[in-house]
Amino acid sequence: MLIYQRLYDSFGPRGWWPGDTPFEVIVGAILTQNTSWENVEKAITRLKRDSLLHPERLYCIEEPVLAETIRPSGYYNIKARRLKKFMDFLFGEYEGNLSLMFSEDMETLRDKMLGINGIGPETADSILLYAGCKPVFVVDAYTRRVFSRHNLFISANIGYHEIQDLFMKNLPKDVELYNEYHALIVHLGKNFCKKRPNCTICPISSPEFFLESPL
DNA sequence: TGCCAGGCCGGGT
DNA sequence: ACCCGGCATGGC
Numbered sequence: 242m243l244i245y246q247r248l249y250d251s252f253g254p255r256g257w258w259p260g261d262t263p264f265e266v267i268v269g270a271i272l273t274q275n276t277s278w279e280n281v282e283k284a285i286t287r288l289k290r291d292s293l294l295h296p297e298r299l300y301c302i303e304e305p306v307l308a309e310t311i312r313p314s315g316y317y318n319i320k321a322r323r324l325k326k327f328m329d330f331l332f333g334e335y336e337g338n339l340s341l342m343f344s345e346d347m348e349t350l351r352d353k354m355l356g357i358n359g360i361g362p363e364t365a366d367s368i369l370l371y372a373g374c375k376p377v378f379v380v381d382a383y384t385r386r387v388f389s390r391h392n393l394f395i396s397a398n399i400g401y402h403e404i405q406d407l408f409m410k411n412l413p414k415d416v417e418l419y420n421e422y423h424a425l426i427v428h429l430g431k432n433f434c435k436k437r438p439n440c441t442i443c444p445i446s447s448p449e450f451f452l453e454s455p456l
Numbered sequence: 457t458g459c460c461a462g463g464c465c466g467g468g469t
Numbered sequence: 470a471c472c473c474g475g476c477a478t479g480g481c
Binding site for chain 1: 460461462463464465
Binding site: 319 | 475476478479480
């Protein structure tokens with residue numbers, strides 16, 4: 242937990258996920274696919290404006306109308322389809338009830354969600370962790386970039402599951418820890434590793450970290 | 457102006 | 470089992 246501690250000491254708690262309800266978290270997880278969070282916020286604001294951020298409303302809304310509403314998030318046609326596919330799943334399997342959905346066995350739910358067109362590993366895990374409070378470590382582009390560039394444990398071409406296993410086998414199975422750790426990695430990736438290539442004030446870039454360091 | 461952002465899918469090797 | 474083009478807006 243050395244790297245985690247250093248990130249936490251530098252940045253403090255990130256307060257993730259930035260969303261008021263589990264349903265909003267799920268919608269945000271789909272909308273933020275390969276998209277900046279600022280653009281997603283604009284789309285969420287428009288969904289709230291039209292009172293669409295409720296399962297019953299999103300389930301019934303016409304896909305072209307939804308697409309136009311979420312336009313600022315980019316990829317709006319494909320994301321409208323993906324949101325509708327998720328809603329079909331939620332109502333088809335769980336009567337539109339998120340609590341019922343999250344009462345499902347975690348691995349079973351994960352596999353089922355991966356079967357929905359438009360839900361991949363990161364989106365599924367974000368939903369499980371940040372909407373369902375399930376102990377799953379979320380891996381994203383920042384996780385791979387930050388850790389491989391610092392030569393910490395992983396090479397650039399490692400797969401999603403290998404990275405996830407690495408974290409989950411070397412950390413306590415703790416929802417709060419997984420929540421905070423992923424958010425801290427994203428914060429680091431956004432604010433340091435790209436804008437400052439030599440990372441002189443990056444909290445994990447001192448020499449001792451270029452060998453084995455506890456996650 | 458061009459590049460990129462908290463991915464994923466479908467078709468091709 | 471990988472690799473690649475497509476999807477689209479807004480900010481720098």
